[in-house]
Amino acid sequence: MTTARELALNVLQSLETGKKHSDKILHRTLHNTTLNRVDRALSTALVNGVLRYRLQLDFIIGHFYHHDLEKAAPVLKNILRIGVYQILFLSKVPDWAAVNECVKLARKYKGERMSKLVNGVLRKITPESVTLEEWLKEKKPEEQLALRYSHPQWLIERWMKLFGKEKTESLLIYNNQFPLFGFRINRLKTLAWRLFANAGAAAEYQECNLENFFLSKDFNSLEPAVADGLLTVQNPTQGLACLLLNPVPGSVVLDLCSAPGGKATFMAELMQNKGQIIAVDRYDKKLPKIETHANALGITIITTVAADARNYQPELHPDAILLDAPCSGTGVLGRRAELRWKLSPEMLHELQILQAELLDHAAELLDEGGVLLYATCSIEPEENTLQIEAFLQRHPDFIADPEGLHLTLPGEYPGFDGGFCQRLHKSAR
Numbered sequence: 001m002t003t004a005r006e007l008a009l010n011v012l013q014s015l016e017t018g019k020k021h022s023d024k025i026l027h028r029t030l031h032n033t034t035l036n037r038v039d040r041a042l043s044t045a046l047v048n049g050v051l052r053y054r055l056q057l058d059f060i061i062g063h064f065y066h067h068d069l070e071k072a073a074p075v076l077k078n079i080l081r082i083g084v085y086q087i088l089f090l091s092k093v094p095d096w097a098a099v100n101e102c103v104k105l106a107r108k109y110k111g112e113r114m115s116k117l118v119n120g121v122l123r124k125i126t127p128e129s130v131t132l133e134e135w136l137k138e139k140k141p142e143e144q145l146a147l148r149y150s151h152p153q154w155l156i157e158r159w160m161k162l163f164g165k166e167k168t169e170s171l172l173i174y175n176n177q178f179p180l181f182g183f184r185i186n187r188l189k190t191l192a193w194r195l196f197a198n199a200g201a202a203a204e205y206q207e208c209n210l211e212n213f214f215l216s217k218d219f220n221s222l223e224p225a226v227a228d229g230l231l232t233v234q235n236p237t238q239g240l241a242c243l244l245l246n247p248v249p250g251s252v253v254l255d256l257c258s259a260p261g262g263k264a265t266f267m268a269e270l271m272q273n274k275g276q277i278i279a280v281d282r283y284d285k286k287l288p289k290i291e292t293h294a295n296a297l298g299i300t301i302i303t304t305v306a307a308d309a310r311n312y313q314p315e316l317h318p319d320a321i322l323l324d325a326p327c328s329g330t331g332v333l334g335r336r337a338e339l340r341w342k343l344s345p346e347m348l349h350e351l352q353i354l355q356a357e358l359l360d361h362a363a364e365l366l367d368e369g370g371v372l373l374y375a376t377c378s379i380e381p382e383e384n385t386l387q388i389e390a391f392l393q394r395h396p397d398f399i400a401d402p403e404g405l406h407l408t409l410p411g412e413y414p415g416f417d418g419g420f421c422q423r424l425h426k427s428a429r
Contacts, residue, residue: 004039005082005101008046009109012078015051015338022051022338042093049089050081051337052176055150056132057081060088063135064124076114079105083122088130099123145169149176151340155330162381167409171379171418174411175334180206180215182235182415183222184262187212187269188298190230208415210236210243215415229296234262237331237408241375241421242266244404247320249274254318256280256309256362261290261302263324263375268299277302280312310357313365320371321362325355327376327383331410331418352382359391363398366426372398375421379409384420391424399425 002010007029014025026047030040050057061080062069069077079102086098099122107115136144142160146153149172159168183205185192192212196205203221205214213236216222225231242263247253249272255264258279268277279290284306294302305312309323328348333340355376362372374391376383384407392398404423408416 002033004035004042005046006105007033007035007043008082009078009105011047012050013075016074021336022047045090046082046085048337049085053085053150054081054341056147057084059147060084060130064121073110075109079118080121084125087125088127095126145172154345155343171410177334179335180217180415181219181233183214183216184232184234184239184266185212186230186232186297188273195225195230208236210239213239229298232262232265235417237417237419238262239266240406241322241324241373242270244406244421244423245320245322245371245373247271251275251319252316253277254314254321254365256321256323256358257325259283259286259290261293263322264290264302265294265297265299268301273299273301275301276316278305278314280305280307280309282308310361317367318365318370321366322373323358323362324375325358327351327378328380329377331377331379334410335417348380348382352387355383355387356390360394363395368426368428370426372424373421374424377417377419379418388422397427399427401425
């Protein structure tokens with residue numbers, strides 16, 4: 001039978017290639033296992049912990065591994081990372097158990113010789129033998145932050161120029177914390193007081209100063225309410241874009257790059273399920289999830305379309321367009337732990353080009369007097385304010401609403417992810 005540690009190893013190995021999301025792979029893997037609740041929690045902690053602290057873990061392993069760690073097989077590196085994470089971060093796991101289980105994994109996947117190597121390395125690593133602050137003393141500030149909080153150094157250098165050292169360190173700390181679940185109350189089916197008197201009575205939660213949204217660590221107690229369509233899992237930062245667009249009942253709204261549909265369903269709730277929302281996404285396999293969720297919420301005004309948002313031509317003229325553009329995701333690195341290792345300056349540049357193409361096409365689709373809401377889950381100026389400035393130069397018939405601008409940094413408000421949104425109005429030529 002697959003153990004908790006082996007399951008975590010398999011998930012980490014699956015993430016070595018491609019653009020897969022850790023939460024989706026982990027959810028699917030856990031769904032197909034017979035592990036008990038405690039072991040499931042351990043697997044989840046190991047996957048997320050290793051992904052968050054990978055750079056620091058490798059730095060520490062490098063002080064005890066007398067070969068070139070970069071040349072080691074990925075499975076061997078992940079076994080060592082799992083072991084070191086348990087030793088240094090999971091106080092409830094005895095060191096001997098962490099070592100023994102990782103030695104077994106090494107023997108199974110890499111043979112007897114590698115199991116002896118893993119045993120030798122992990123037995124040298126203890127909270128006392130790891131003097132991280134001492135090892136960091138001679139390094140420059142950006143590298144110290146990169147290793148201490150396990151983020152790419154190039155990203156830290158960017159943020160220090162943009163936000164300064166203190167705010168950057170706050171971002172890094174937030175990204176390594178266990179993120180709270182955001183929940184949106186479905187106003188078509190229930191009210192806040194009724195929800196908490198019934199479905200949410202057993203759940204611990206905290207308010208977040210955004211009406212019909214709240215935060216909680218307790219997903220299990222609230223999962224039945226999600227299944228019943230009383231709640232949607234959505235961070236309040238994601239809801240801000242819909243609130244700024246403020247679609248009115250009876251209007252036609254075009255939601256570009258819609259999947260997984262959280263914003264489309266929220267707009268439908270704001271519209272009291274009156275009007276029409278056209279939810280467009282390039283990948284048709286993502287559309288059934290939008291439809292299924294809309295049905296659970298009692299929403300009937302969403303029509304899904306598989307199309308490229310850069311050239312899609314709707315049959316109806318939209319009164320408003322929401323463009324939730326593909327982006328670097330630097331505002332949600334705490335929620336998508338592996339993403340920090342997949343980003344690069346080159347990827348950021350490619351995304352800027354795509355965002356500009358999407359904005360230009362959205363501008364063509366909108367009639368005079370229409371509203372365009374541009375949103376990202378990024379905190380990078382090139383994807384946000386600078387992208388909007390360039391758009392306004394290309395489209396002088398658009399006006400940026402100064403009261404419709406919102407940039408949220410991760411953790412700036414308790415429980416809020418990072419994100420950006422800007423409301424734009426199309427005026428008469």
